[in-house]
Amino acid sequence: MKTSRRSFLITSIGVATTVALSRQAFADMPKASESDPTAQALGYKADATKVDKAKFAKYVAGQSCSNCSFYQGKATDAWAPCPMFGGKQVAGKGWCSAYNKKA
Missing domain, CATH: 1.20.5 (Single alpha-helices involved in coiled-coils or other helix-helix interfaces)
Incomplete structure (x- = not known):
């Protein structure tokens, strides 16, 4: 053809x-806010370096939304949608307790 x-x-x-x-x-x-009820329940921080390590022992330095399997953007995107937050955007440098390392 x-x-x-x-x-x-x-x-x-x-x-x-x-x-x-x-x-x-x-x-x-819309962007997820740390004050959103879902964000509070998941311990979301827009800056992963500010995660309360005593409260969230699962957190390991180097983990961030941008390298999480739920992050629906490129690793270089500053913000991208996340299904854990009802499609709201999360910060690429952020973190929450639903973190799951991207394969």
């Missing part, structure tokens, strides 16, 4: 627009 240049360009523009719109929707998602 041959694809014309015109069909290719129209398809490419459609894909690029969809990607741009989904990135905008991602950017508009």
Whole structure:
């Protein structure tokens, strides 16, 4: 099957627009706050270095949302959605007790 240049360009523009719109929707998602009830229940901290190690003995230095299997962004993203927080974004440098190392 041959694809014309015109069909290719129209398809490419459609894909690029969809990607741009989904990135905008991602950017508009609310960010999880440490004061949210879910965040408090999971011990979420936007800065993993501030985790209370006495209260959350499971925490190990180097763990962060960005290297957790639940983090739905790239490891380099500052914020990304997390299913543990109802789709709200969590800080890549954050941590919570649901942490599960990404494979």
